[in-house]
Amino acid sequence: MHQKLQACTELLHGGRDPARHGGMVNIPIYRGSTVLAHSLEQWESRKQPDNPYASYGRFGTPTTRALEELITHMEGGYRSLVFPSGLAACTHAILSVLSSGDHVLLPDSVYGPTRAFAQDTLARFNITAEFYAPQMGSGISALLRKNTRLVYVEAPGSGMFEMQDIPAIAEQTHKVGAYVAMDNTWATPLYFKPFEHGVDISIQAATKYLVGHSDALLGVVTTNEHGWPLLRKGAYDFGQTIGPDDIFLALRGIRTLPLRLQQHGNTGISLAQMLSQHPLVARVMHPALPEDPGHALWKRDFLGASGLFAIEMRPMPAPAFARFIDRLHLFGIGLSWGGYESLVLPMDAPKRSASSYQPQGKIVRIHAGLEDCKDLMADLQQALQSAIDYLKVAESKPEAII
Numbered sequence: 147m148h149q150k151l152q153a154c155t156e157l158l159h160g161g162r163d164p165a166r167h168g169g170m171v172n173i174p175i176y177r178g179s180t181v182l183a184h185s186l187e188q189w190e191s192r193k194q195p196d197n198p199y200a201s202y203g204r205f206g207t208p209t210t211r212a213l214e215e216l217i218t219h220m221e222g223g224y225r226s227l228v229f230p231s232g233l234a235a236c237t238h239a240i241l242s243v244l245s246s247g248d249h250v251l252l253p254d255s256v257y258g259p260t261r262a263f264a265q266d267t268l269a270r271f272n273i274t275a276e277f278y279a280p281q282m283g284s285g286i287s288a289l290l291r292k293n294t295r296l297v298y299v300e301a302p303g304s305g306m307f308e309m310q311d312i313p314a315i316a317e318q319t320h321k322v323g324a325y326v327a328m329d330n331t332w333a334t335p336l337y338f339k340p341f342e343h344g345v346d347i348s349i350q351a352a353t354k355y356l357v358g359h360s361d362a363l364l365g366v367v368t369t370n371e372h373g374w375p376l377l378r379k380g381a382y383d384f385g386q387t388i389g390p391d392d393i394f395l396a397l398r399g400i401r402t403l404p405l406r407l408q409q410h411g412n413t414g415i416s417l418a419q420m421l422s423q424h425p426l427v428a429r430v431m432h433p434a435l436p437e438d439p440g441h442a443l444w445k446r447d448f449l450g451a452s453g454l455f456a457i458e459m460r461p462m463p464a465p466a467f468a469r470f471i472d473r474l475h476l477f478g479i480g481l482s483w484g485g486y487e488s489l490v491l492p493m494d495a496p497k498r499s500a501s502s503y504q505p506q507g508k509i510v511r512i513h514a515g516l517e518d519c520k521d522l523m524a525d526l527q528q529a530l531q532s533a534i535d536y537l538k539v540a541e542s543k544p545e546a547i548i
């Protein structure tokens with residue numbers, strides 16, 4: 147077949163081979179450490195230039211390979227490698243490029259644990275991490291130093307969903323011969339094509355939408371041809387590997403990614419629009435809303451929105467806020483996102499050092515799950531209403547409030 151397939155068709159037909167697996171539709175779970183060779187000749191032929199033991203369970207199985215190939219294709223990169231968590235993917239992508247004495251730039255809006263790793267752990271290896279205002283586009287050139295090896299981007303950012311002008315940042319970064327790495331978890335490779343926008347290394351916390359069912363932890367890094375030898379060396383030298391059951395769950399999740407993402411995205415926008423009209427909500431942070439400061443960049447570079455965004459509440463007494471959160475029936479309170487179920491996460495003000503933002507009220511991150519949008523809207527409305535009712539009683543009869 148020579149026609150170019152649409153993304154959802156590719157994701158259903160790629161990474162499997164029924165003829166080789168007894169006709170089974172899905173690639174089986176290969177377990178194993180030892181991979182036998184049938185002759186000395188085959189054994190010798192398996193050796194690779196910088197990895198004489200290329201055939202060993204630690205470097206993956208046919209199950210692993212299927213997932214990596216599917217993701218490489220989706221991202222439009224050269225090769226991918228899996229990691230045991232999204233964070234491991236972020237840290238190993240960073241480490242694979244940097245050496246002692248190097249300088250790395252990260253956006254102020256970077257995922258919190260990546261920030262902690264850069265600040266604390268990289269410092270122990272004499273690597274300087276500097277944070278920059280995420281809205282900085284080509285202005286990043288002023289921060290590039292002779293020893294800058296990597297500029298990290300993440301859009302929209304964790305916590306406050308700031309957008310970044312990735313092509314502008316990539317253009318400046320490449321002028322000084324440094325790499326651009328991106329955490330592309332929010333959009334997934336379906337809604338943002340990193341390699342078409344100047345990114346060299348793309349990272350997915352596959353735990354989120356790729357797995358999609360909150361039942362496995364997994365990360366993936368994809369590079370262009372230029373970045374591949376560094377990533378491979380970094381991952382292999384650290385002995386990074388991952389068990390086949392979680393890979394299987396990711397493969398299963400990916401088959402339905404386009405459909406799920408569409409629903410997550412549509413519901414997320416509907417909820418964000420509804421919340422932006424609510425008297426208890428001061429601000430909605432969602433780049434697909436036309437009033438969002440990052441909207442123009444999102445519209446220019448992204449192909450869709452996923453289901454994660456945040457709101458800043460109007461300042462209110464703690465018990466009123468607790469009413470809102472505790473009265474939600476369909477939204478769980480918890481970390482992570484990208485599963486089929488809706489979540490809220492009450493957050494502290496995100497850490498910022500290169501940009502300032504002091505929220506007046508509480509910030510709540512919302513993940514729109516796959517429930518019917520009308521049910522989610524009604525749930526949010528009634529929970530917000532119980533916070534309003536609380537405030538009214540508190541105002542008129544403070545003695546009635548315990």
Ligand SMILES: *Cc1c(COP(=O)(O)O)cnc(C)c1O
Nearest residue numbers: 231232233257331351353363364
């Ligand atoms: C969750 C997340 C990660 C880390 O993924 P884990 O699988 O939880 O380690 C990295 N980046 C972003 C943007 C995330 O949301």
